[in-house]
Amino acid sequence: MEYTVNKLAKMSGVSARTLRYYDEIGLLKPARVAASGYRFYRQTQVDMLQQVLFYKELGFSLEDIKKLLSAPDFDRQRAFEDHLAALQEKRERFETLILNVTKSLTALKGEITMSDQEKFEGFKQKLLNDNEQRYGDEIRTKYGDALVDETYAKLKGLTKEQYAKSERLRLEFEKTLKAAFDTEDPAGTLAQKACDLHKQWLLVFYPRYSKEYHLGLGEIYVADERFRANYDKIAPGCTEFLRDAINIYCR
Amino acid sequence: MEYTVNKLAKMSGVSARTLRYYDEIGLLKPARVAASGYRFYRQTQVDMLQQVLFYKELGFSLEDIKKLLSAPDFDRQRAFEDHLAALQEKRERFETLILNVTKSLTALKGEITMSDQEKFEGFKQKLLNDNEQRYGDEIRTKYGDALVDETYAKLKGLTKEQYAKSERLRLEFEKTLKAAFDTEDPAGTLAQKACDLHKQWLLVFYPRYSKEYHLGLGEIYVADERFRANYDKIAPGCTEFLRDAINIYCR
DNA sequence: CCTTGACTTTGACGTTACGTCATAGTTTAT
DNA sequence: ATAAACTATGACGTAACGTCAAAGTCAAGG
Structure with a gap:
């Protein structure tokens, strides 16, 4: 199955311009280029684009993504596991933001008071999260825990x-x-x-x-x-x- | 309580440069400016910055945020309620992304197969969420409308x-x-x-x-x-x- | 009162990740 | 065969700051 720029763009939700840009900076080159100059993408590229989008979602710059993906020791499984942990953390941040809004609404009604610090809970964290410092080693154990929980949940049906x-x-x-x-x-x-x-x-x-x-x-x-x-x-x-x-x- | 640029920056997690930029474009002006040129922020500005950050988190451009906040009919409570709904939407997107990774991992182990479409679930939706073009001119009411749309949109990218x-x-x-x-x-x-x-x-x-x-x-x-x-x-x-x-x- | 160091100011230019034309060639459908 | 739809390559524009540099300001200690 070969995709043209627009086909791949529509499927993945990015723009055709974006794909051209990724080609230009050498982040994601098409599988082949016809004599007419038309780009064609295949399975490998589809999977790579998915990786790119995950890393992007987690706040990596395109330059860093390029380095990561082209590293000789790049491990797809390991990458997905990292994504999982990072996404779960990001979701945590959203929980905090949602709680922040809920509290703000309650404060607006005069039922509670909020300190100025509290008003920014969930925003400050972003700093730690977005920067890639987070990709450490203890993530692995965390992922392991989630697996155990999940197995347990399966037992419970x-x-x-x-x-x-x-x-x-x-x-x-x-x-x-x-x-x-x-x-x-x-x-x-x-x-x-x-x-x-x-x-x-x-x-x-x-x-x-x-x-x-x-x-x-x-x-x-x-x-x-x-x-x-x-x-x-x-x-x-x-x-x-x-x-x-x-x-x-x-x- | 008065905050200098750096105090407010550190508390809210943004940079001092950002606060200067917001002043420059008229999005968030300090409560007063000393003869020395030093900026000082007070309660009103703290609360406004919080609003700015919420809107930003939800993908609004600074220009639109400026319009929204300076609108004569701006309603703080209504705004928070909108934030709540939108944040919950975004959280849903994260659930989808997390599910995507989990499936990708299982697929990698050969236990299931994934279609190319499935590999981008959670990314495509972002279009609907982030893109404000469809909000047209009267962002205010449209923002409310989008709430309804997105309730359904979450079911499918x-x-x-x-x-x-x-x-x-x-x-x-x-x-x-x-x-x-x-x-x-x-x-x-x-x-x-x-x-x-x-x-x-x-x-x-x-x-x-x-x-x-x-x-x-x-x-x-x-x-x-x-x-x-x-x-x-x-x-x-x-x-x-x-x-x-x-x-x-x-x- | 003076110095020192931390803090702040205003430019001004740089950057990322594309969007948005314009112009021109290519492929597909009728 | 020709229109309609798609694609290519420039080239320029942009948003939201980051990153200097040069210079003025403030709070504390000696």
């Missing part, structure tokens, strides 16, 4: 999408809960938001959700040491706070 | 052509719906014509259309205020009218 959703919800829930705990108000907007996220999260595992179930779980969290440890990790006393918030949420 | 087609359909649909609403008859020819156009439009985003889906969507339009606002904009009460018409259309 979750699809990859469900697992992704549950993780996303859990992260957002924990962040919101932490912020809510600081307000010391289990009836406040943030605490109730946290409860809602908790519900969403539960729904992934137990679609037969009910208020009674949710209330019972709140009590179990407080009563059972294993759960308690998990939520007190967020902040001491957080487990009780969550239970109180759930009690209000379920009325 | 759209090419520029597909998007153009969907826009044509949407415009014709809205015109027909308006005319139908004036007849006050959800079972009438015009209303049913509108439903048909609505279906055509949906098909662009969601080819696996079903009557159940269409019916459910009618209810969601009424229930979700973001959608409701969008259709009530055509005429007050239009959302319910559309739902009723869809109910008849799908029998």
Whole structure:
């Protein structure tokens, strides 16, 4: 299967001009060039373009991408694994930004106050993230952990999408809960938001959700040491706070 | 509390040069300038910078941000709400990218095969998200409209052509719906014509259309205020009218 | 009061990753 | 055979800063 510039452009979402530019700077040369000068791309180039786009998404300059891809020890699998870790971190940043907006909205209503620092949470991180410092070694272990979790999820009968959703919800829930705990108000907007996220999260595992179930779980969290440890990790006393918030949420 | 350039820069994560540039183009002027020429920023500017960074994160050009922020009808709360929706959209894109990497890794191991199209899932969508051209002149309202579009767009990456087609359909649909609403008859020819156009439009985003889906969507339009606002904009009460018409259309 | 070092100012030019023409040749469809 | 659609190569334009250089400003210590 051969692609012309426009075909490849449309499939990948970049412009034809971009492909010409990549050819010009030697980042992605076509598989062959006809006598007419027309460019033709094949499988190798399609896969390379995918790599380029991933690296670009993660904030690498084209020059650096060129170096990376043309390195003699370039390892596709390793690259994908790095992408995965980096993308997950970027997603974390979005969680932070979303929490930032949520808090800003609450602050606008006068229910909480926000420090100036807090107003930029999620933006500052970008510095660390965008720059390529992040591509270290401990990423590998992190990826390993994710794999374990995922295997575990499979045992429980979750699809990859469900697992992704549950993780996303859990992260957002924990962040919101932490912020809510600081307000010391289990009836406040943030605490109730946290409860809602908790519900969403539960729904992934137990679609037969009910208020009674949710209330019972709140009590179990407080009563059972294993759960308690998990939520007190967020902040001491957080487990009780969550239970109180759930009690209000379920009325 | 007054901030000097470097103080504000460090807190927000941008560079001092950036703040000077924003001053230069009139996007963010300091609260006061000392006789020495030193810039000093205060609360208002801090909050404005936060807005700027949110809009920037979402792919707006500085010129458009300037227009948005200086508009007489700029509404901070509304802005934050828009940010929230847009950020959640972007997060969805990351989910897609993460899934893409995961699949690519599995494909590399030979466990599954991936089509070339699939290799670019999550990148193509970016077009819709980043590109502001389609926002036209009245960015404000369009930004709201895009919210709805993108809710569907996330289901499938759209090419520029597909998007153009969907826009044509949407415009014709809205015109027909308006005319139908004036007849006050959800079972009438015009209303049913509108439903048909609505279906055509949906098909662009969601080819696996079903009557159940269409019916459910009618209810969601009424229930979700973001959608409701969008259709009530055509005429007050239009959302319910559309739902009723869809109910008849799908029998 | 003076010095020193950290901070700030205004230019001015450079850079990245393309967008946007214009002009001209090529391929495909009817 | 001819139009319609596609592609090529310049060449210039751009957005949002980065990166100097040269010079003025401020806060603290001696």
